[in-house]
Amino acid sequence: MPLPLQRAPTGHVRRVERARGPACQAKYRLPDGRQVQKKIGPAWTGRGRPADGFFTKRLAEDWLRETLYQAARGKLAVQNQSGVTFSEAAAEWLRYVEVDRQRKP
Numbered sequence: 001m002p003l004p005l006q007r008a009p010t011g012h013v014r015r016v017e018r019a020r021g022p023a024c025q026a027k028y029r030l031p032d033g034r035q036v037q038k039k040i041g042p043a044w045t046g047r048g049r050p051a052d053g054f055f056t057k058r059l060a061e062d063w064l065r066e067t068l069y070q071a072a073r074g075k076l077a078v079q080n081q082s083g084v085t086f087s088e089a090a091a092e093w094l095r096y097v098e099v100d101r102q103r104k105p
Contacts, residue, residue, distance in 0.1 A: 006031045009071040013060040015043045024060040030071050036078060040064075 011028025022043040029035050040060050044050035050059065070076050097103045 007033070009068045011064055011068060013040070013057065013064050015057070024055040024057075026060065026064045026067070028064065028068060028071070030076070030078065031074075034078075 007029075009028060009031050011026055013024055013026045015022055016025045020042075022045055024040040024043045025037065026040050027035065027037045040063055041053060041055045043060075044054035044056050050056050055063070067076070094105075098105050
């Protein structure tokens with residue numbers, strides 16, 4: 001099986017309105033092509049230095065830059081794959097239902 005094409009990870013951050021208030025969200029693409037969309041944390045909308053745990057646009061971009069750096073080196077937890085295909089997992093589930101749970105096919 002040929003190795004998948006690896007590209008440089010890319011992404012962007014944006015501010016979204018949520019029920020609990022504005023939040024910073026990152027959307028990035030891993031080197032293997034998968035997309036990840038993740039809430040970084042609450043967005044700081046006030047003036048001055050942000051409170052602990054809040055993100056300004058610059059802090060969110062710094063977070064994304066560090067995440068993309070780790071993704072390029074294969075250090076993200078999202079990148080650890082089990083090596084099991086969907087068809088193998090589905091076949092095992094069907095075997096479990098029919099044999100272990102004794103259900104009709």
